[in-house]
Amino acid sequence: MSSSGYSAKAGSPERSSGAVAGAPPRGHHIFWTYASDDEHRRVLTNFLLEGLSKGERVCYFGFGGSEERILAALRGTEANVSDLLRSGRLMAGSAVDGYMPGGSFDPDARIAGFETLALETLDEGYPGLRVAAETAWLLTDADAVRAWPAYELRADLLTARLPIVGLCSFDARGADPVVLAMLASLHRDHVDPATNTSTFRIHATGSGSLAIEGALDATFAGLGADAIVGALGDLPAGAIDVHGCDVIDADGLQAIARLVDAIDARGQAPMLNGVSPAFRRLWARLDLDPSRRAALI
Numbered sequence: 001m002s003s004s005g006y007s008a009k010a011g012s013p014e015r016s017s018g019a020v021a022g023a024p025p026r027g028h029h030i031f032w033t034y035a036s037d038d039e040h041r042r043v044l045t046n047f048l049l050e051g052l053s054k055g056e057r058v059c060y061f062g063f064g065g066s067e068e069r070i071l072a073a074l075r076g077t078e079a080n081v082s083d084l085l086r087s088g089r090l091m092a093g094s095a096v097d098g099y100m101p102g103g104s105f106d107p108d109a110r111i112a113g114f115e116t117l118a119l120e121t122l123d124e125g126y127p128g129l130r131v132a133a134e135t136a137w138l139l140t141d142a143d144a145v146r147a148w149p150a151y152e153l154r155a156d157l158l159t160a161r162l163p164i165v166g167l168c169s170f171d172a173r174g175a176d177p178v179v180l181a182m183l184a185s186l187h188r189d190h191v192d193p194a195t196n197t198s199t200f201r202i203h204a205t206g207s208g209s210l211a212i213e214g215a216l217d218a219t220f221a222g223l224g225a226d227a228i229v230g231a232l233g234d235l236p237a238g239a240i241d242v243h244g245c246d247v248i249d250a251d252g253l254q255a256i257a258r259l260v261d262a263i264d265a266r267g268q269a270p271m272l273n274g275v276s277p278a279f280r281r282l283w284a285r286l287d288l289d290p291s292r293r294a295a296l297i
Contacts, residue, residue, distance in 0.1 A: 027160070028159060029159040029168075029187050030190065031168055031170070032169055032191040040066075041073050049074070052090070057126045058089065060091070060092045062093070063137050067094065089126075096137045098110075098133070100137070105143065111158060132166075133167070136171055149182065149223070149230070157204045168183075168187065184198060185202060186227060199217060200216070210239075211242075211243075212245055214244070214246065225256075254288065260272075264293050269293075270293055273297045280296055
């Protein structure tokens, strides 16, 4: 299973864009863990400065006062932070205010807010929107934690169709490695690909569909399938690409059957692209789609 890297200094993911002709440039949805305050300051400062150097609108959602610390770091560079803030080209604020403005996390409102801001950014002549956001605030809200995996996948879909470069910042100190691995699997780009230790990966494609890579197994069934169900409303069609799945078992295929049910319930035509002979044989043997709703391609 491959995983793309993203250099916060070079700003160049090690993958082809897969962009649709005539569509806006694709963005990036980047997973990043840090292990020290110095690393946090250095990578974020480089990431934001890179966006400013490219003429992008740049936003930072901090936590615990980190927005002031990052602005102070930017003031230590050649950037004119006061002018950038005044013009709206640089924006900084609290992640709690940005993600939980009414005291609770509303994924629909946050996705719509980023889409609106991105479109306004393009209308104002910027080439794209760059956002870095802290996630430590999640620990304060159990409902947000449950909703977050599907939200991350929806963010991956959004950045696949609009020029948004999003960096999701996770503090690795004291974090559950299993949770971090699951969240890493829902980003198509990584500052360090080695942090993607999950057995599966789900990401948006250039056509706006979802692709599953790696193992279709019990781990995917327990974590990944729920995230996909929560993101189905953002898919333009009911197509899921499984050509990158190299391990397939009954638990994983039963989870895919649940996705077929969910897609069909939305009135869309389920389509599984890139089906291998092994997938096809086990799918038929388990009789997971007796009414043959899903097209296996």
